[in-house]
Amino acid sequence: MTSRIRAVNSAGFPAPAALTAVPVVLAPLQGRLHVLLVERTDAPFAETWVLPGGFMSPDERPEATAQRKLTEKTGVGAVYLEQLQTYADPQRDPRGWVPTVAYLALIDAAVLRTDESGARWVAVDALPELGFGHAEIVRDGVERLRGKLWWSNIAVGLLPERFTMPQARRVFEAISGVTYEPSNFRRELELSGLVRATGGVAKGGPGRPAALYEFVERRPAWSLRRSRQPAAVRRES
Amino acid sequence: MTSRIRAVNSAGFPAPAALTAVPVVLAPLQGRLHVLLVERTDAPFAETWVLPGGFMSPDERPEATAQRKLTEKTGVGAVYLEQLQTYADPQRDPRGWVPTVAYLALIDAAVLRTDESGARWVAVDALPELGFGHAEIVRDGVERLRGKLWWSNIAVGLLPERFTMPQARRVFEAISGVTYEPSNFRRELELSGLVRATGGVAKGGPGRPAALYEFVERRPAWSLRRSRQPAAVRRES
């Protein structure tokens, strides 16, 4: 192993060797949640799968780095991008002290290019060994997505602009791993206040045409179902 | 303004000038949520209040830095420490490219030293101007605490090892800003599965003695109240 990269700042103190941004790109494919991985060609971890990250530069905001790396690998930008965690343990990267800022990135499954420049979609419940401790980052990303699924409009990133209830249901099912009862699914999603019917219908296949819905707000927002806290005091006495 | 600190790594690429860790130390005092601030003595932001952060070194894990800075300022370690966000916009620190990893740190309100080496407890809903954009970090920390209050055992960090229901209620009220109906508060907290009665009672004052409770798990854990998702399909047909 070669020696670790080091850095010193102009005031004479040790500095991180670099900063990396890695997007955890998740998408439901064939009914299961997948993550976008790339195969490394250089050491360390040559021929090992990792997240499609890259180095940040001093003139770029970290979200921009994550977006850029994502576009380079998939050809599309993320609809939804949120910071996950920073992994800054000095020992985690053999190249040196390289903290990593992870992002959760969600893109519309419909616009994916399935196979692109060494990138591959892998089911999150069947991950191979990943370099740089990226398996932990994927786990954190999946947990975040699952945790926010019913409480926010995070699914904006995983559905086309207009979608039907059955379509949304299948996406939700792929993410959570649960099969929802259709009428209750509909009721809950409508009660969340996150979506509204557009009035249009999706014709085409057999069966009754499905009504089209859209998200009321495409920027990050919370469901308006009241969070289950105990009641506040009401009586005046 | 002096020139910005720069750094270059041994491979010749620009590197962050430094990395900082800042704990957002929150505690309920006099029924309101407070945050620990220190007054800066040097430029930039001299005589301005900021979070008690510090530089990370290449041989220290970031949680350790946050803990250390906290102990230096309060004399106690955090019972609960969790990473919040990383603020890495290159423009946010006038000294140079200095990403900041923020931590939410909770310590038992009973062991605080109220006034210590330039540190001060300030109510989070009455913050002064803060340097380095720290107001945003405080806001994120408060939001995280409030958001997790009823869904996790995050309150472990804010209560003594053994506590009574009224005591817990007052802490929860200070954090959420809501006055809970006592019997419903008790029912919800018991149903969460996070706490259990120890069998002991807290005697002393007037009135019926209160039963003592403790957290079942002191490491981070989630409430077992089922998260309100729509039902899964049950019927077999």
Next chain:
DNA sequence: TAAATAGTGTCTTTAAGACATTATCGC
């Protein structure tokens, strides 16, 4: 008109809201 899919209605069950009531202390 049958198969397929989407959408509506509603009864049951569970959980939350709002108190009245009872219990146990110090003085």
Next chain:
DNA sequence: GCGATAATGTCTTAAAGACACTATTTA
């Protein structure tokens, strides 16, 4: 016994669970 505080019980209201049923399409 009285004021103070804690704990219990319970009735009401709201939300989730579990389906049966109705509606529209294509083949």
